[in-house]
Amino acid sequence: MSVLTCVLDSMGSSCSRSDLLSESETTENAKSADIDRRILQETKAEQHIHKLLLLGAGESGKSTIFKQIKLLFQTGFDETELKSYISVIHANVYQTIKILYDGAKELSQVESDSSKYVISPDNQEIGEKLSEIDGRLVYPLLNKKLVHDVKKLWQDPAIQETFSRGSILQLPDCAEYFMENLDRLAEADYAPTKEDVLHARVRTNGVVQIQFSPVGESKRGGEVYRLYDVGGQRNERRKWIHLFEGVNAVIFCAAISEYDQMLFEDETKNRMMETKELFDWVLKQRCFEKTSFMLFLNKFDIFERKIQKVPLTVCEWFKDYKPIAPGKQEVEHAYEFVKKKFEELYFQSSKPDRVDRVFKIYRTTALDQKLVKKTFKLIDESMRRSREGT
Amino acid sequence: MPQYQELPCGGQELDIDTALKDGILGGAPELGDATAGDGGKQPVELRKMMDELDAAGDGGGDEAVPAVFICPISLEPMVDPVTLCTGQTYESANISRWLALGHRTCPTTMQELWDVTPIPNTTLRQLIAAWFSRRYTRFKKRSADFHGRAAELVHGLRGTAVPKRQPLKGQARVAALRELRSLATNHQSVTKAIAEAGGVALLTSLLGPFTSHAVGSEAVAILVSGVSLDADAKAALMQPAKVSLLVDMLNEGAVDTKINCVRLIRILMDEKGFRPETVASLSLLVGVMRLVRDKNHPDGVAAGLELLSSICAVHRPARCLIVSIGAVPQLVELLLELPTECVEPALDILDALAIVPEGRIALKDCPRTIPNAVRLLMRVSEACTQRALSMLWVVCRMAPEESAPAALDAGLGAKLLLVIQSGCGPELKQQASELLKLCTLNCTSTVFISKCKLTKTIQ
Numbered sequence: 001m002s003v004l005t006c007v008l009d010s011m012g013s014s015c016s017r018s019d020l021l022s023e024s025e026t027t028e029n030a031k032s033a034d035i036d037r038r039i040l041q042e043t044k045a046e047q048h049i050h051k052l053l054l055l056g057a058g059e060s061g062k063s064t065i066f067k068q069i070k071l072l073f074q075t076g077f078d079e080t081e082l083k084s085y086i087s088v089i090h091a092n093v094y095q096t097i098k099i100l101y102d103g104a105k106e107l108s109q110v111e112s113d114s115s116k117y118v119i120s121p122d123n124q125e126i127g128e129k130l131s132e133i134d135g136r137l138v139y140p141l142l143n144k145k146l147v148h149d150v151k152k153l154w155q156d157p158a159i160q161e162t163f164s165r166g167s168i169l170q171l172p173d174c175a176e177y178f179m180e181n182l183d184r185l186a187e188a189d190y191a192p193t194k195e196d197v198l199h200a201r202v203r204t205n206g207v208v209q210i211q212f213s214p215v216g217e218s219k220r221g222g223e224v225y226r227l228y229d230v231g232g233q234r235n236e237r238r239k240w241i242h243l244f245e246g247v248n249a250v251i252f253c254a255a256i257s258e259y260d261q262m263l264f265e266d267e268t269k270n271r272m273m274e275t276k277e278l279f280d281w282v283l284k285q286r287c288f289e290k291t292s293f294m295l296f297l298n299k300f301d302i303f304e305r306k307i308q309k310v311p312l313t314v315c316e317w318f319k320d321y322k323p324i325a326p327g328k329q330e331v332e333h334a335y336e337f338v339k340k341k342f343e344e345l346y347f348q349s350s351k352p353d354r355v356d357r358v359f360k361i362y363r364t365t366a367l368d369q370k371l372v373k374k375t376f377k378l379i380d381e382s383m384r385r386s387r388e389g390t
Numbered sequence: 391m392p393q394y395q396e397l398p399c400g401g402q403e404l405d406i407d408t409a410l411k412d413g414i415l416g417g418a419p420e421l422g423d424a425t426a427g428d429g430g431k432q433p434v435e436l437r438k439m440m441d442e443l444d445a446a447g448d449g450g451g452d453e454a455v456p457a458v459f460i461c462p463i464s465l466e467p468m469v470d471p472v473t474l475c476t477g478q479t480y481e482s483a484n485i486s487r488w489l490a491l492g493h494r495t496c497p498t499t500m501q502e503l504w505d506v507t508p509i510p511n512t513t514l515r516q517l518i519a520a521w522f523s524r525r526y527t528r529f530k531k532r533s534a535d536f537h538g539r540a541a542e543l544v545h546g547l548r549g550t551a552v553p554k555r556q557p558l559k560g561q562a563r564v565a566a567l568r569e570l571r572s573l574a575t576n577h578q579s580v581t582k583a584i585a586e587a588g589g590v591a592l593l594t595s596l597l598g599p600f601t602s603h604a605v606g607s608e609a610v611a612i613l614v615s616g617v618s619l620d621a622d623a624k625a626a627l628m629q630p631a632k633v634s635l636l637v638d639m640l641n642e643g644a645v646d647t648k649i650n651c652v653r654l655i656r657i658l659m660d661e662k663g664f665r666p667e668t669v670a671s672l673s674l675l676v677g678v679m680r681l682v683r684d685k686n687h688p689d690g691v692a693a694g695l696e697l698l699s700s701i702c703a704v705h706r707p708a709r710c711l712i713v714s715i716g717a718v719p720q721l722v723e724l725l726l727e728l729p730t731e732c733v734e735p736a737l738d739i740l741d742a743l744a745i746v747p748e749g750r751i752a753l754k755d756c757p758r759t760i761p762n763a764v765r766l767l768m769r770v771s772e773a774c775t776q777r778a779l780s781m782l783w784v785v786c787r788m789a790p791e792e793s794a795p796a797a798l799d800a801g802l803g804a805k806l807l808l809v810i811q812s813g814c815g816p817e818l819k820q821q822a823s824e825l826l827k828l829c830t831l832n833c834t835s836t837v838f839i840s841k842c843k844l845t846k847t848i849q
Contacts, residue, residue, distance in 0.1 A: 332630060332631075336630045339634075340671065340672075343671065343672050343673055344672060346672075347672045347676065347714075347715060356680070358642070359673070360638060361634075362599075363599060374600045375600070377600075377602065378600065378602065381602050381603055381604070382603070382642065385603060385642060386642075
């Protein structure tokens with residue numbers, strides 16, 4: 001009986017005591033529970049988002065793929081965004097012509113048949129003026145007069161000759177495209193087209209991401225993808241790469257057309273060798289032990305044209321290549337050879353327990369929207385299959 | 391064409407007979423007198439027909455079920471239609487359920503029912519029965535006509551159908567391919583019809599770098615189902631892009647897709663213009679090994695081993711590749727778990743791999759080579775014994791000091807004696823005795839005897 005009264009007493013008192021504490025406690029508990037619930041919700045939501053990471057050496061086409069996805073599966077570029085590219089495109093023009101001009105000067109001093117690279121005096125004047133522009137912090141927008149100058153210099157035979165040696169300079173791939181479209185670029189009401197934007201070259205700084213939901217024919221419920229693009233140039237990759245541990249797939253872009261080009265950061269290093277080392281490094285990272293790898297052998301269109309003129313063997317990695325017949329067959333044969341090399345690299349760099357991760361190779365031309373769309377459809381199917389475990 | 395009669399009041403009356411004949415009301419003359427005599431039997435048969443048509447997906451049905459035949463409650467065709475006093479017709483079971491729940495309103499018109507008696511609508515029932523039986527006979531006829539159906543499918547896929555339609559794409563294409571595949575696998579004779587309709591060229595053209603897995607797996611299945619592939623077709627299939635697709639499907643697909651890809655590659659390998667470098671692909675070899683290791687599917691194991699065996703025979707450099715992907719220890723570990731008919735091909739492969747130095751080293755380094763090989767002696771067949779023996783020979787010769795004791799520990803001695811005394815061929819016995827000599831070089835007879843665990847009599 002006394003025990004019961006005791007209990008009853010303390011029951012009553014404990015209630016009243018906790019009354020004082022409970023107010024602040026319950027609000028805190030409520031807040032904490034709320035935060036926990038939100039964390040749980042967001043974690044659950046995150047799990048349904050399939051994360052893709054774009055990796056690759058500089059100028060391998062990662063950002064172009066990024067732009068393509070934006071065009072295909074998001075609302076694309078609106079007018080303001082398109083216009084924001086004008087300064088970039090004009091900058092590309094200045095950069096291109098300067099590289100060519102400097103290149104011509106250098107070649108005329110270094111090469112044996114230097115007369116090919118000597119620019120006519122009028123054009124030299126233009127060249128100097130344009131160089132000075134390129135040296136400024138902010139580029140002026142192109143106008144009719146400047147375009148006329150640039151065109152004149154572009155058409156100089158020495159510059160054309162230099163252009164044909166473009167691979168030894170750090171000439172961006174968009175050079176020819178913009179030079180051919182100069183008049184259009186300088187118009188007062190110029191609004192960049194999708195193609196212009198895809199060609200525009202800007203070094204990616206930091207990480208950018210987009211979230212999208214590809215709607216296929218079956219219109220199956222919201223598969224959400226998130227694509228991350230990081231800069232490609234050499235920097236402290238090893239410090240941040242592990243932040244991407246949870247990604248579902250790595251899309252590694254390798255520009256197969258650059259087997260005869262040198263790095264921007266280090267002109268003594270062949271770009272293909274850099275890509276080879278980077279791929280090897282990425283494959284060996286612990287954070288990607290279970291990640292699927294999609295290898296995009298990119299810039300196939302440039303590769304196609306180049307292979308007819310420059311043999312694969314100029315790149316050390318491909319020195320055991322034996323050409324067959326010239327023409328279309330050669331292109332296919334060369335492509336298969338390069339593909340096999342990458343395959344070999346993959347299997348050599350993957351420890352036996354990792355060989356079971358999904359590894360697929362795709363031939364891409366990032367500028368071709370239809371191709372990118374088809375390629376992405378295949379990737380979507382492949383990822384869905386591996387999720388469903390078939 | 392149904393005939394209309396002009397009525398004196400200015401309307402038109404549908405002539406029921408011609409309407410039935412031409413199918414507007416769906417009645418078939420054959421079942422014209424479907425009387426209510428066997429009322430009990432009819433609904434069951436009708437139900438069966440409906441279910442069968444439903445299950446088959448009714449690929450042959452171009453017409454939808456007429457709206458008046460559908461019960462408003464369940465949205466299913468009615469088997470036993472009854473009409474209420476409001477004039478609305480429902481499936482008997484459904485409306486009974488509605489009324490049993492206590493409702494006294496008509497479900498569609500929401501009117502209150504002054505009379506809940508449902509009147510069996512015999513007219514409608516007969517019409518439904520007639521419509522469905524007509525459709526059923528048509529369906530059955532089409533199903534029997536496999537050749538026609540196959541040709542129809544091929545033309546549909548090619549876009550050469552009459553009347554001209556666009557070639558099928560997307561889900562429709564996958565569905566058509568799937569149907570074609572089931573026809574081809576179930577009825578061998580259909581493959582001829584497929585080939586005649588231009589199916590082979592179509593299927594080959596469907597395979598390419600951008601082919602989805604769904605389309606590719608069905609196409610390959612049809613190609614290996616017995617359709618005759620002429621030289622041109624095979625040449626087309628040997629293009630690197632198509633082979634890449636096969637390799638991808640081999641790596642990613644379900645087991646039967648994998649087996650089909652293996653089979654197709656095998657067919658191509660037999661062809662004259664086949665370039666052996668095509669199979670010197672690491673992805674291909676890794677994929678085949680994965681198939682071989684899959685214990686749950688012995689068919690796949692057998693197919694995979696056969697392909698590997700052919701690759702080894704046809705292309706020497708491929709052997710080094712096979713060794714480099716770690717196939718040797720994997721195969722050795724599998725040896726004792728393989729179904730009996732697979733042991734010989736597996737040993738064949740190991741035998742072929744042992745010819746290259748890397749293969750020999752891999753055999754030596756694998757700890758299970760000796761025990762497994764010893765176990766296999768005199769277990770399966772003479773051919774297997776011979777291969778196992780030569781494997782042991784290779785390993786023991788490379789490193790006699792370590793291998794010989796290990797081999798004897800595993801019971802090699804007794805087995806070799808068995809071989810020598812058995813009815814095997816003379817070269818085998820010769821090999822066995824040489825191996826015995828090699829292994830017992832540093833062995834005293836007492837140790838040997840104890841290792842052999844021989845009984846006194848044989849001693």
